[in-house]
Ligand SMILES: Nc1ncnc2c1ncn2[C@@H]1O[C@H](COP(=O)(O)OP(=O)(O)OP(=O)(O)O)[C@@H](O)[C@H]1O
Ligand SMILES: Nc1ncnc2c1ncn2[C@@H]1O[C@H](COP(=O)(O)OP(=O)(O)OP(=O)(O)O)[C@@H](O)[C@H]1O
Ligand SMILES: [Mg+2]
């Protein structure tokens with residue numbers, strides 16, 4: 001995997017929302033790349049822009065767009081140049097599908113699960129209903145939902161089974177990349193562990209790549225090859241998962257790791273004082289500086305992203 | 320702004336060694352709370368056995384955690400303790416007095432001794448009420464009318480949850496506050512009548528990791544400074560050791576294991592507890608490279624729970640011919656540690 005080709009390369013991606021009080025800078029000049037069959041985790045506090053980043057990649061936009069720019073290269077081709085029609089035909093579902101935040105609640109309760117799971121396959125590949133059902137059965141087997149559930153209604157399924165069905169739906173068109181937005185945060189420990197087993201197996205057997213969005217740091221380590229930390233609309237650190245969970249660089253990442261309660265460790269978790277800044281008129285310079293113990297004069301200026309042995313960190317301490 | 324809790328406040332594990340000498344506050348004996356299911360035209364259609372034979376003692380000033388999966392009956396058990404659901408069977412004694420025998424006026428009086436942080440964060444505070452009104456409401460319900468006394472109590476409650484300066488918050492509405500600040504107001508309200516017993520139903524599950532720690536620290540310092548007895552309900556095992564003396568593990572309406580926190584973490588007896596421990600991750604880059612050995616399946620339906628041990632259909636250690644036939648009694652492998660599992664017979 002270390003040498004496998006780049007699947008997705010995001011350059012200078014921007015997504016601002018228009019509001020009465022000014023633009024919300026939810027995705028603010030983000031660079032990120034992902035190799036084939038790699039899983040990257042996007043970590044960050046509520047409201048830092050994680051879901052907005054996913055929406056910007058998949059062009060799932062609300063009406064109140066203030067600014068949407070940058071490059072999203074998929075296998076070397078910039079999808080931002082596609083018309084909406086081209087994007088829908090070539091990218092969405094075919095190459096990248098998404099399991100949205102709270103997906104288990106987004107299945108229509110009064111439609112049969114089978115009809116919902118097969119729909120994207122029929123629309124995007126032109127397959128017949130019979131072919132689609134055969135494909136859905138295959139995907140149900142991958143995620144561990146009994147085939148008989150295709151005939152059930154979503155409201156009859158438990159949260160865990162609905163979440164698995166939502167993952168099967170994202171899989172049904174056999175995309176290269178699945179974006180999972182908080183796939184298990186509403187689920188129980190054992191259901192969560194079972195779903196992560198499913199994701200690990202899919203990654204190994206079907207060579208799928210993942211972008212996993214979550215604020216649950218401990219569980220994110222169940223899938224991550226790499227970690228990207230987002231703070232106030234920007235990415236402040238990207239590195240290999242083993243290195244990140246062992247020794248993150250950015251003061252925000254360090255504080256975030258220190259706040260994770262651990263089952264098998266006595267050290268008391270700590271919290272980060274203060275609150276994340278508003279994304280309307282965020283502070284100039286480093287956005288974390290008001291909460292940072294390591295703050296110094298330099299922090300009044302915007303820190304550059306420095307790369308130290310494949311470890312990217314946006315902080316003046318490492319300059 | 321308002322984050323003034325001393326970070327060095329506490330660093331040692333939570334022991335409460337002499338707690339049992341302080342006497343029993345709450346005693347629960349074989350409690351059952353069933354909900355009747357009705358079908359239109361057919362009448363009775365069975366019961367949801369939400370709490371089905373729960374017994375334990377809680378000591379004055381003791382902090383315990385109840386963990387278990389969604390739907391296992393945690394909130395129902397707490398609502399039973401609060402007198403919001405009447406027991407179908409069994410008894411609840413508060414300082415030796417049976418709640419079942421109390422009249423509704425006495426129940427109201429009893430409830431004012433208990434601080435309650437309810438699970439639903441959106442239902443917890445009415446959006447149209449200011450912080451001032453949210454905090455004043457429990458006082459007026461309990462007949463406190465003196466204006467000055469009310470102001471003093473509101474101020475004291477807000478100071479205790481470290482919301483400073485108090486005046487800045489009194490006229491705010493919930494949507495103007497961050498998740499952590501909202502939860503502080505909820506805690507302030509639960510503490511305003513000076514209870515000596517707190518029931519906290521998933522008080523931090525909707526919050527970010529860092530805010531979660533902040534709120535748990537606050538609850539712990541209140542627990543210690545006021546000598547509160549606490550029942551902390553959660554589905555997240557990783558937070559309990561910082562906060563509780565004992566853990567009760569609940570499965571399908573029953574408590575399957577009770578132990579001191581460290582005994583439970585190091586020496587879990589019930590296969591269900593062991594599965595919960597395996598299922599809980601610590602952040603570690605190695606996790607991504609191995610599958611977790613957790614039982615498949617889901618908790619049973621509580622209308623017709625499985626015969627024998629309720630965990631037997633998922634249990635990797637099932638003893639055929641026994642576990643699916645007869646419900647296990649509680650075994651006590653060590654002091655203050657009980658396990659309802661035939662493996663310990
Ligand atoms: N359509 C919109 N118009 C205006 N503001 C928006 C819109 N969508 C999102 N925002 C704001 O953008 C910011 C980032 O939101 P986003 O949903 O991306 O956060 P998130 O990191 O996914 O948070 P969470 O962990 O709570 O899901 C928030 O401040 C949010 O209120
Ligand atoms: N008023 C009621 N009428 C009928 N059934 C109920 C009622 N309240 C709860 N139940 C059922 O009782 C069972 C236990 O519910 P309870 O809310 O106590 O679970 P819980 O452990 O608190 O779950 P969670 O972790 O999701 O909060 C569930 O099957 C629930 O559907
Ligand atoms: Mg989100």
Ligand SMILES: [Mg+2]
Nearest residue numbers: 393394395438
């Ligand atoms: Mg509950």
